[in-house]
Amino acid sequence: MTWPLRRAGAFALVGALSLAAPLLGPAAAxxxxxVAALAAFVVDDGPAFELFARPGDHEERALYGLAGFALAAAGLALFVPLFGMPVFVFVASVLVLSGGNLAEAAVRQRRHEPVAATVAFTVGGTFAGVLGQLVVGLAAPAPTPALAVFFAASAALxxxxxxxxxxxxxxxxxLFSMGLLLWLLAALEPTIAPVGIALALLVTAGFGALAYALDTASITGMVTGVLAGLLMVVLGGxxxxxxxxxxxxxxxLAGKFRYDRKRKRGLAEGNxxxxxxxxxxxxxxVALGAVLGYAASPMLPLTDSPFVFAFAGSLAAAMADTLSSEIGGLFDTPRLITTLEPVPPGTDGGVTWQGAVAGLFGALLIAVLGLLFLPFSLAGAIAITLAGVAGMVVDSLLGARFENRAVGELFAGALAGLAFADRRIGNQTVNFLATLAAALVCAALAAATGLAAL
Structure with missing residues (x-):
């Protein structure tokens, strides 16, 4: 057994202290x-120090890594008596982290690929989180086994x-990121059947693995997509x-289409x-926020329809903009959307009629799928298409006016001296704002015309 694996095992044993939370009540921290006090001020040498020491701890002669982990766990434990966080959320969060670290350390002994370590952390963390929730269930309220798997997998991802x-x-x-997510999911009280959760895990993991194998998503993109997909299935359907x-x-696939030509023109996605x-x-x-709003709608003074339309509208805009950019960038006749002047390919805000047609097709595709799977009425599909096109136009307008400009420039120097004033507005910010605009347009069209979904 290597030193990193022994250290991860020792941290996992410390994490197992969380299992005493149902018995300790308000003193769970x-x-x-x-442990944090011993790590920071007492243990500075000997076998225990060598077991828990992380790189850098030897120079400081203190187990600051262990102290940080223990203090984070203690801080999260205080959320139980102070703010009403369920005990199983605290236990699952601690065990997902410590169990995931242990599984990752075990895999790294044999394989050094980053994707193998990520999968090991996710699977090991999920297993440990489920086990912790089942143990908590012996002495305190806890979710069903199926929901325990969903909660633990979401936290691990x-x-x-x-x-x-x-x-x-x-x-x-x-730790705090996972704890807050689990707390939110527990508050939403999903009602999906165990078979649905099992299918959700299999389908989303399968699509994530396929996207990574086809090089259409990086490791982080794969994990993000699987997490988003899992939440979509369980909270929406x-x-x-x-x-x-x-x-x-x-x-x-659009990003991969004629990739070499795009790379030569300086228009291709990196990686x-x-x-x-x-x-x-x-x-x-925005789509993820919409499905969370949909799941929370029984607790809000709103129907679920605005969230369904916002969801579909945001994805219609995302699809329209992606196809417009990836297809339109292959042509040599872009014009700036604000002035219609010819501009070089790849110019922010540059549009082509070929890209516009591709974007319209993308918005229509999402609208048709909405008819088939959600379902929407024909009028609802038209609203989705219009919102998708509107989002594509907003993306181009924002790109032409604001993309790659410093934040401070937009406020005529009023933000001078602030840390973020020199940060430039990137493509991701523009994409987010465009999908948000499309979501609002779609929801507004539905409200104005009295449309309802589902």
Whole structure:
């Protein structure tokens, strides 16, 4: 057994202290506070130090890595008595992180591919999180086994994504991110049947693996897509997932279409066309927010229709813009949308009639799928198409006026001196705003015409 694996096992044992939470009640944080104090101020040498020490701890002569993990767990434990967080959420979050780290360390002994480590963290964390919830269920309220799997898998996917996107050892941020997500999902009280959850896991994981194998998604893009898809299926239904996967698949294939030509023209996506988490989130964050709103609608003074239309409208815009950019970029006749002046291919805000036709087709495709799977009425499909085209136009307008400009420039120097004033508005920001605009347009059209969905 290698040192990293022994250390991960020792951290997992510390994480197992969370299982005492149902018995300790408001004092659930106490064991972790004790561990943090010992790690930071007492243990500075000897076998225990060597077992828990992370790189850098030897220089400081303190187990700051263990102290950070224990303090994060203690902080999350305080949410139980202070804010009413369910005990199983706290336990599952701690065990997903510690169990996932242990599984990843075990796999890294034999395989060094990043994707293998990510899969190991996700699977190991899910198993540990489910086990923790089942144990909690012996002494405190806990979800059904099927929901326990959904909660643990969602937390593990989010934890894997945060670790990939930020820093693999930022335990506090990872732990609190997972805890807040689980708390939200528990509050929504999903009612999907166990078979539905099993199918959701198989289908979303399968599509994620296929996207990665075809190089249409990076590791972070794959994890983001699987998490988004899982939430769509469980909180909305397979019809929602059909629209989402159509966008992911269609957008990925469009990015690969005549990729060498796009690369020579400087228009291709980086990483050989594989889409990362930033791209996936920029185009699907509004849709994800819509499905969360739909799931929460019984607790809100709203019907679920606005969220359904917002969901479909945002994906119609994302599909329209993606096809418009990927197809239109292959032609030599773009014109700036604000002035109609000819511009070089790849200019922000440059449009071609070929790209516009492709974008219209993309919006229509999402609308037709809405008719088939959600379902919408014909009038609803027309609203989705119009919203998708509107989002595509907004994307081009924002690209022409604001993309690649510093934030401070937009406020005539009023933000001078602020840290974010020099940050430039990127394509992901423009994509997010365009999908948000399309979602609002679609919901507004539905409200103005009295349309209802589902």
């Amino acid at each position: 106490a064991p972790f506070v004790v 989010l934890g894997a994504l945060v670790r990939l996107a930020l820093f693999v050892r930022d335990d506090p941020l990872v 397979f019809g929602w997932f059909a629209l989402l996967i159509t966008f992911f698949g269609g957008g990925g 050989d066309g594989a889409r990362g988490s930033a791209n996936v989130l920029a185009n699907s964050a």
